[in-house]
Amino acid sequence: MSDRPLRFAAIGLDHRHIYHLVGELIAEGAECAGYCPQTSDARVMDGFRERFPQLRAVDRDTLFDDPSIDIVVCAAIPRDRAAIAVRAMRAGKDVMVDKPGATSLDQVADIEQAARETGRIFSICFSERFVVRACEAASRLVAEGAIGRVIQTVGLGPHRLNRAIRPGWFFDNDAFGGILVDIASHQIDQFLYFTGAGDAELVASSVANRGTPDIPGFEDFGEILLRSDDASGYIRVDWFTPDGLPTWGDGRLFLLGTEGTLELRKYIDIAGRPGTDHVFLSNRDGVRHIDASAETLTYFVKFLHDVRARAATAMPQGHALKVTRLAIEAQIAARRGGGMR
Incomplete structure (x- = not known):
């Protein structure tokens, strides 16, 4: 080329x-x-x-x-x-x-x-990783061994419903796939990436309608348990961001490592530091807050490199479909109405 x-x-x-x-x-x-x-x-x-x-x-x-x-x-x-x-x-x-x-x-x-x-x-x-500078910082810290080997993730993906401005297809499960397909693919991606797992087993999943009873088929809450050979992950996604929160959702990611922990508050630090992209690191050296707002996003430049070089630096070959398949399988298997199976 x-x-x-x-x-x-x-x-x-x-x-x-x-x-x-x-x-x-x-x-x-x-x-x-x-x-x-x-x-x-x-x-x-x-x-x-x-x-x-x-x-x-x-x-x-x-x-x-x-x-x-x-x-x-x-x-x-x-x-x-x-x-x-x-x-x-x-x-x-x-x-x-x-x-x-x-x-x-x-x-x-x-x-x-x-x-x-x-x-x-x-x-x-996956914008909750690739367009989030806190995730870039966490990726670097994990690669440097700051928290050892990641053995568990907790990914929280709350969203504001904004019902009045949503198009009709947004409430049609056949159109968007359901809450686990639509939102939880982000957290599945992060589980595989940060734990280094090549694949994962779906342990349990559930979906529910808790706040929109007039749209019976719509799902406003979902959760997933994942497991790989060396790690496990919990995912919770929902449409319950309150109107008083000054952003669309308090998205968080928790990484448990063998030698420390990372917490990412991606979009807001409630009643705390202003701005976005907050990373909290705890390890043998102590506890510190990292302002990741100046981290460089790398996905797009890597993608363009891959197009030229026929390489896979932005995303391992097959990763996108592995995440998608897991999300769809979780949606299909989900227990509806509460309680995972």
């Missing part, structure tokens, strides 16, 4: 996560060839045009068929992401999608087959 800037297209503008997929790639020197204006949420499109007024709308088929485009990024309705990814890979393009990458095991198999047959990269931008 020549030294020209890599070119990408945005197809599937249904979720606001498309903003950081596009924005971070542009910041790392990639060139956006255009975006497909098809959307299920006009507010997402309005926000996109406000952030990227220089970009042009292009017919979807034209973007797929353009041989000069190297990458397709996608934040479509979750059930539509697999088909877009498969078409893009079969058109000779690498793919970066928002989580979840798929909503069914059949879709996972389709993506897996397309990636294997085409040799293209399929990557999921």
Whole structure:
């Protein structure tokens, strides 16, 4: 591949996560060839045009068929992401999608087959790791041995419901896959990554509707227990962030190591230090707070390197689909109404 800037297209503008997929790639020197204006949420499109007024709308088929485009990024309705990814890979393009990458095991198999047959990269931008500077700091500390070997994780993913502004598909489990597929894929990714596990066993999972009885099929609470050969993980996700919290969720990650602990308060330190990206380290040397707000994000530059070098530095080969498969299996197996099985 020549030294020209890599070119990408945005197809599937249904979720606001498309903003950081596009924005971070542009910041790392990639060139956006255009975006497909098809959307299920006009507010997402309005926000996109406000952030990227220089970009042009292009017919979807034209973007797929353009041989000069190297990458397709996608934040479509979750059930539509697999088909877009498969078409893009079969058109000779690498793919970066928002989580979840798929909503069914059949879709996972389709993506897996397309990636294997085409040799293209399929990557999921797990934003709660890749767009969080506290996670970059924790990754460095774990690699340096600051807490020894990570043997357990607790990942908490609370979100604000913002019911009045959600599109219709948000409340359709078939469209977004369910709460464990939609949100908990973040925490599954972090469990595998920080423990170094190649895979995991689903021990138990549950989902429930605790606060939205007028939408009986909707799930606003979920939890998962995972286990690998050397570690275990607990995950809790929910839609109960109170309106008084000045951010969309108090996302936290706890890492238990053989020689210490790390706590990440990603988005807020309640009634404590201002700002985001707080890391608390406890080990044999004592206890300290680390302001990680200046850490460099690495996923996007590594992804672009991988496209050029046909490498896997941003994400191990198969990791994205392993996470997705575990999330779907947890959703399928989940006990509904409380109590895990």
